[in-house]
Amino acid sequence: MKKQxxxxxxxxxxxxxxxxQNGDPKITEVxxxxxxxxxxxxxxxxxxxxxxxxxxxSDLSNWxxxxxxxxxxxxxxxxxMTVVKxxxxxxxxxxxxxxxxxxxxxxxxxxxxxxQGRGNSGIFLMSNYELQVLDxxxxxxxxxxxxxxxYKQLIPLANASRKPGEWQTYDVxxxxxxxxxxxxxxSQGRITVIHNGVLVQNNAAILxxxxxxxxxxxxxxxxxxxxxxxxxxxxxxFRNIWVRELE
Ligand code: MG
Numbered sequence: 170m171k172k173q174x175x176x177x178x179x180x181x182x183x184x185x186x187x188x189x190q191n192g193d194p195k196i197t198e199v200x201x202x203x204x205x206x207x208x209x210x211x212x213x214x215x216x217x218x219x220x221x222x223x224x225x226x227s228d229l230s231n232w233x234x235x236x237x238x239x240x241x242x243x244x245x246x247x248x249x250m251t252v253v254k255x256x257x258x259x260x261x262x263x264x265x266x267x268x269x270x271x272x273x274x275x276x277x278x279x280x281x282x283x284x285q286g287r288g289n290s291g292i293f294l295m296s297n298y299e300l301q302v303l304d305x306x307x308x309x310x311x312x313x314x315x316x317x318x319x320y321k322q323l324i325p326l327a328n329a330s331r332k333p334g335e336w337q338t339y340d341v342x343x344x345x346x347x348x349x350x351x352x353x354x355x356s357q358g359r360i361t362v363i364h365n366g367v368l369v370q371n372n373a374a375i376l377x378x379x380x381x382x383x384x385x386x387x388x389x390x391x392x393x394x395x396x397x398x399x400x401x402x403x404x405x406x407f408r409n410i411w412v413r414e415l416e
């Protein structure tokens with residue numbers, strides 16, 4: 170009797186499962202919202218149709234000195250911009266929060282210095298969170314300071330560095346930190362970084378604003394802030410910089 174009951178229940182389950190699988194397939198179709206059309210570039214380096222191009226190789230019109238004291242003074246030639254030692258960091262005139270960023274960079278072909286002194290620059294998301302740019306090819310330094318690190322916070326998952334003098338890419342997906350009305354931290358920023366096609370940061374939680382000395386801090390800032398490129402005294406070059414704002 171017990172056996173028969175079990176069999177009956179099993180048959181009932183199987184029946185309902187079969188009914189669901191053989192029912193109307195439209196029930197599980199979702200049509201709204203319909204994703205808007207974004208025309209991709211010819212290659213992954215080309216800006217998609219909705220991207221804001223921050224540097225296309227022609228000039229620094231979208232940039233200024235990061236201290237706000239005048240025009241960006243980096244050198245532009247051969248469709249690239251290069252750090253001019255001592256001229257200072259530069260920042261975008263426009264501010265950004267959540268975004269997708271594509272940026273290409275190149276450390277000097279002629280290797281000088283070592284560790285942090287070799288091909289050092291950096292990309293400060295929201296002016297505060299440094300994605301390290303460094304010659305990482307056979308150049309050991311502290312792991313949380315090498316290329317692909319969030320400086321002194323997050324070690325990259327791999328060292329995907331190309332040789333000095335070769336162009337490299339970062340594709341970044343960044344979620345800004347959120348702050349409460351009383352200026353305390355509501356949620357941490359998050360970052361995904363693909364370095365030369367290799368995942369090096371996987372939706373990693375950012376601990377706070379980058380500090381050279383001491384632990385990261387979480388100080389209130391606006392919902393959108395400029396992107397900064399660092400002058401660390403080394404002639405690092407950048408090109409093909411574009412950003413897509415995320416909602
Ligand atoms: Mg740096």
